[in-house]
Amino acid sequence: MPQGKVELYDLMACNVYMDFENTGLPKEQHKFLIAFYPTGGDPVHELIDSITARGPNGYVAEVANQPYTISNLNGHIFDRTTNSHWYMINLYSGFMEPGEYVIEVKCKDGSVKTISRVQDNAPSDKLMAAYLPQRERLKASYQPGQCQPLPAGTALTGVEVTCDSLKELSGVDCWTVFRICEASNSKEFDPQNLYWWDNIFLERFSNPEAGKNRNRIRIPVELKAGSAFTYFSELTDGNTMGGTNICIFQPYQTFYT
Template sequence: MNVPEVRIFDIMACDVYWDFDGTPLPREQHKFLVSFHPTPGVPTPELVESITARGPDGYEVVFGDQRFTAANTNGHIYDRTLDYYWYMVNLPTGFLPEGEYTIEVLCIDGRVLRKSRTHSATTSRELVEHYKNERERILASYSPSGGEVLDRVPVSGELRCDWATLDGFGGPDAYYIHRLAEGGSAKEFDTQNLTWWDNIFVQRLRGDERAGLNRGGVDVHADLRPETTYSYFVEITDANAQSETNICVFQPHQVFRTPARVASTVG
């Protein structure tokens, strides 16, 4: 069989403001990410020997050759909806210094792939300060939230999630990404098994230059299960292209529950 070629789609080397509830980790973190084009017929991790991120002053981080989990925060993630993989490592050691960062991929066939970006600390710090100033008003705006029980079990397109955006409080333009999964907390939220997410990076690739810009809500295009607890979180970024992103703000998870499906009656 023909072995597909590994190709980098994009990378991230950016700050993370980790505002999840119930975590002992510090708020100021950073992460590296590399996403790949699909490799039909062969899982991308089987074609990758190693991945390394490098930055100023000899900074170096090795990506894990393992499945990414909330416990290890370093490894690969599979998006079954688009049949592609990305690798990500989150590091709880503060924000990144400004400068150029490069991610290098060594493939099992010996090829070496590289992609670089220049990180702006100023852009990151400004967005985080606006978020911290308006945090309480933003969190109070979420709907559904607070563990509320919906009045029906939504099918695709029926569930609407809404929230306030930074520009509404005089803050900067920003981009918003929504992720929904089963479970009632950040600990239970499985990044590997999303019910649905608003992939603004793919939307931009497909021609929507403004994908996610100041987006204060989404319609969830997935059927939900009855009597199930769900949680979602909204990520704020300063760009809708991975290699242009300087900051990701992970906001607290919002929880709701679907009711039992009521059986129809006859007569």
């Protein structure tokens, strides 16, 4: 019999503005991200049968029990920062209706776990209104930016990525999540094999301001010499999973060491 305990940690059910380029997908989406505690035994995907999202007006979506990829956008991801898995599904049917969304997890031992949150579209609308007029300026402000090599002699530990702050440009607060992967373009970006990411949702327990209004990100791990690295920043309206109403995925950028 599978061994381990299934316990839900948090739920991010929110709007997504997918500002990745040349995907052919609608930019206005929504997603569910269900985070689990470490099971103390077998990985959580071996302990559950199904995950269902339910919402207003008969809304139902099924979260797949499969590895998440940039092709299927539906499944589980192992997070090395917490030694646990979380599940994510991106849905193309536009922004969410406001209201309560419930996740139901059916486990192989017959138990059922649930978690819920309430979507508020007012903070989502506010962040979108701040972002869209500044989109091109923000994209161009990233250094190292698209197709740039690091200057000769740059130390590969503690590399900083700098950018304009949306707060400075618009007056609206936002929080930034940063993800980087060893990849030469967006199609090679592997969410299952991140080189590093800053888990502001965990960091906030020691730093309540984690991720807020940043204009620089220090990558604490050593980058591999002679490699291509692709990254993107995700703007949110908060640094708690359950309190997030929107995620804005800014365009990928690639640089070379």
